[in-house]
Amino acid sequence: MTTAVIAPRMYSLDKHPDSEVTMTVRCMDGGCTWEPLPTTEPASAHVESELHTAETGHAVFTVSVEYIGLVTVTRADE
Ligand SMILES: [Zn+2]
Secondary structure: OOOOOOOOOEEEEEEOOOOOOEEEEEEOOOOOOOOOOOEOOHHHHHHHHHHHHHHHOOOOEEEEEEOOEEEEEEEOOO
């Protein structure tokens, strides 16, 4: 006797291929309000944060990375 095995659907959330990545950083040091404009160039957010640390000694930041996600089926029912 054989038993049919039904593979469950599998889904994967990834960045939509047409989406940009937006990075936002904000200094977490006490009353510091340093928060550059959100950027679609994450490398520039890194450089700006590093410069802020070099100038002030503030080294802790919140970092948010945002993009449009797309869920795709990676394994369909057979
Ligand atoms: Zn700061």
